[in-house]
Amino acid sequence: MQIAVLLYDRFTTLDAVGAYELLARLPGAETVFVAKEAGPVRNDQGSLALVADRSLAEVPRPDIVLVPGGPDARVAMDDPEILDWLRTADATSTWTTSVCTGSLILASAGLLKDRRATTHWLAFDELRALGVEPTGERVVFDGKYVTAAGVSSGIDMALHLLGRIAGDETAQTIQLLTEYDPQPPYDAGSPEKAPAAIVAHWRGRPVESLPQS
Amino acid sequence: MQIAVLLYDRFTTLDAVGAYELLARLPGAETVFVAKEAGPVRNDQGSLALVADRSLAEVPRPDIVLVPGGPDARVAMDDPEILDWLRTADATSTWTTSVCTGSLILASAGLLKDRRATTHWLAFDELRALGVEPTGERVVFDGKYVTAAGVSSGIDMALHLLGRIAGDETAQTIQLLTEYDPQPPYDAGSPEKAPAAIVAHWRGRPVESLPQS
Numbered sequence: 001m002q003i004a005v006l007l008y009d010r011f012t013t014l015d016a017v018g019a020y021e022l023l024a025r026l027p028g029a030e031t032v033f034v035a036k037e038a039g040p041v042r043n044d045q046g047s048l049a050l051v052a053d054r055s056l057a058e059v060p061r062p063d064i065v066l067v068p069g070g071p072d073a074r075v076a077m078d079d080p081e082i083l084d085w086l087r088t089a090d091a092t093s094t095w096t097t098s099v100c101t102g103s104l105i106l107a108s109a110g111l112l113k114d115r116r117a118t119t120h121w122l123a124f125d126e127l128r129a130l131g132v133e134p135t136g137e138r139v140v141f142d143g144k145y146v147t148a149a150g151v152s153s154g155i156d157m158a159l160h161l162l163g164r165i166a167g168d169e170t171a172q173t174i175q176l177l178t179e180y181d182p183q184p185p186y187d188a189g190s191p192e193k194a195p196a197a198i199v200a201h202w203r204g205r206p207v208e209s210l211p212q213s
Numbered sequence: 214m215q216i217a218v219l220l221y222d223r224f225t226t227l228d229a230v231g232a233y234e235l236l237a238r239l240p241g242a243e244t245v246f247v248a249k250e251a252g253p254v255r256n257d258q259g260s261l262a263l264v265a266d267r268s269l270a271e272v273p274r275p276d277i278v279l280v281p282g283g284p285d286a287r288v289a290m291d292d293p294e295i296l297d298w299l300r301t302a303d304a305t306s307t308w309t310t311s312v313c314t315g316s317l318i319l320a321s322a323g324l325l326k327d328r329r330a331t332t333h334w335l336a337f338d339e340l341r342a343l344g345v346e347p348t349g350e351r352v353v354f355d356g357k358y359v360t361a362a363g364v365s366s367g368i369d370m371a372l373h374l375l376g377r378i379a380g381d382e383t384a385q386t387i388q389l390l391t392e393y394d395p396q397p398p399y400d401a402g403s404p405e406k407a408p409a410a411i412v413a414h415w416r417g418r419p420v421e422s423l424p425q426s
Contacts, residue, residue, distance in 0.1 A: 014234035014391065017261075021227035021364065024258050031260040040253070040264050045237050047244040048230075049264040051253050100392075120392065138396045150392025151234065152368065160398050172401035173411050178227065179313075179333065179363030181402025182395035183351045185373050188385035189394025198386050 001165075003031040004062035004089065006105075007041040007052045008076040012151055015068030015099040016050070019154030023064070025174045026166055034059045036081055044070045056085040061092045064161075068154070069100030069120060071208050077108040086111065095144050095161065099154035101207060103147040107132050116142040120150035121191050122207045152189075155180060214378075216244040217275035217302065219315075220254040220265045221289040225364055228281030228312040229263070232367030236277070238387045239379055247272045249294055257283045269298040274305045277374075281367070282313030282333060284421050290321040299324065308374065310359040312367035314420060319360070320345050329355040333363035334404050335420045365402075368393060 003023060005016050016033075024031040035041050035052035042049045065086065067076075076082045086109040090096045098106050103119040106112050107130035116135050119127045124134045138149045139157045141164075148157035159180070162171035175181075188194035191203070216236060218229050229246075237244040248254050248265035255262045278299065280289075289295045299322040303309045311319050316332040319325050320343035329348050332340045337347045351362045352370045361370035372393070375384035388394075401407035404416070 012234075013230050017226050017230040020261070021225075024260060031258070033261055045244070047237060047266075048233070048246055049266075051262040051264065053260075053262075122390075138392075138394065149394075150390070152391050152393040152395070155365065156396050156398070163398060168399065169408070169411065172399050172407055173415075175397060175399055175401045176404070176407040176411060176415070177335075177363070178365050179351075179402055180365040180395075180397055181351065181362075181406065182365070182393075182397070183369050184388060184393055184395070185369070185376060186381065186385050186388055188388045189392055191389070193394065194385055194389040195382070198382065198389060202386075202389070 001026065001029045001064070002059070002062045003029055003064040003066065004059050005031065005033045005066045006068065006082070007033055007035040007050055008079070008082060009041060010044045010072040010075055011041065011068045011070040012100060013043045013048055013050070014151050015070070015102060015154055016066070018152055019066055019099055019158040022155060022158035022174050022178055023066070023161060025177070026162060027170065032059055044072065056081065060088060062089055063093060064095045065089050065093050065097060067098040067102035067105050069098065069102040069104070073101040073104045076105045083109040093144065095146060097146040097157065097161070099148045099157065100150050103127060104130060106147070112145065115145055116140050117145065117147040118149050119147065120207060122202060122205065126207065214239065214242045214277070215272070215275045216242055216277040216279065217272050218244065218246045218279045219281065219295070220246055220248040220263055221292070221295060222255060223257045223285040223288055224254065224281045224283040225313060226256045226261055226263070227364050228283070228315060228367055229279070231365055232279055232312055232371040235368060235371035235387050235391055236279070236374060239375060240383065245272055257285065269294065273301055275302055276306060277308045278302050278306050278310060280311040280315035280318050282311065282315040282317070286314040286317045289318045296322040306357065308357050308359060310370065310374070312361045312370065313363050316340060316360040317343060325358065328358055329353050330358065330360040331362050332360065333420060335415060335418065339420065
């Protein structure tokens with residue numbers, strides 16, 4: 001079981017790492033971070049680079065494809081080499097997945113046509129513009145396509161996937177070992193729950209305008 | 214406001230990145246990943262390296278120190294250069310923080326003496342052996358020292374810290390923009406909640422024995 005995590009300039013780190021940290025603990029899995037060229041890839045905030053150990057060409061047939069989002073997902077959406085790799089990898093993948101605006105990239109590759117999917121709540125219109133109606137759920141399964149909402153939702157997606165792939169006990173074990181027992185001090189993690197003034201301030205802004213630090 | 218995230222061989226990625234992703238969005242903050250030497254530092258699972266942009270010597274006075282854990286936290290606990298840096302940084306820091314077994318490293322540097330603190334539930338005995346009684350809470354504040362439980366708890370710690378530093382509205386905004394609205398499909402994230410058979414299987418094992426993939 002090979003898991004490939006796609007990196008591209010200005011990706012959002014937790015999109016990739018939240019799902020990675022749990023999913024890569026799947027017994028027997030090999031995980032590899034990939035980018036157009038092997039080497040460090042800097043994130044959206046500019047303060048961290050992750051190393052892609054392999055180029056896209058070196059990892060043509062992963063079993064699981066994981067595509068993180070970012071405020072500049074267009075970097076990947078407009079890159080024919082990345083889109084070609086996604087289409088090729090998807091042709092043989094068992095699961096094709098995304099977190100946050102990663103679904104805009106999957107949609108740009110033509111992989112979400114007529115499918116149920118979601119994205120970061122601020123990117124709903126952008127997903128619609130690509131012909132996909134966002135469901136607003138936190139994790140959406142449609143066949144082998146799994147898309148998650150904003151940034152931190154990749155952790156929940158990974159647990160769902162672990163359960164489907166390896167069963168409840170393995171998923172619960174990994175939840176226990178990563179102590180994923182969330183206790184946020186606020187209940188402001190979705191536009192339905194956050195204070196109305198904060199939601200109003202952000203709603204309608206393009207996701208590219210989000211503050212990075 | 215300068216935030217320094219310590220990296221060392223075989224750190225756990227989400228320990229560092231969960232807290233980083235939210236904390237680094239603090240308005241006006243500069244975040245820098247540091248290690249003994251600048252360059253890539255490989256994680257516990259072996260499948261990912263993060264780049265430390267600066268050496269410890271280049272970042273002597275961060276305002277916030279963040280120490281991630283790892284199954285081999287001893288790499289840092291036994292390293293005089295890392296412990297010296299922690300003591301020096303702590304002398305002028307506003308907040309000294311850890312996630313998971315990062316608190317074993319803070320304790321090894323002598324920074325948690327007579328303080329309330331916590332760590333990964335499988336490392337309670339190791340924290341006790343360093344003279345600190347783990348509280349079992351998910352996030353523990355004791356003055357400027359903030360310690361969090363296992364791996365994913367750094368996200369909750371970051372939200373608490375954001376509230377203290379910048380106020381509720383900033384913390385809630387960052388929670389909303391990272392869509393931290395946890396919906397795990399299982400309720401197995403702590404030894405009190407996970408199926409008893411799974412907890413029994415792991416309890417008493419040293420944290421170094423945890424499976425990495």
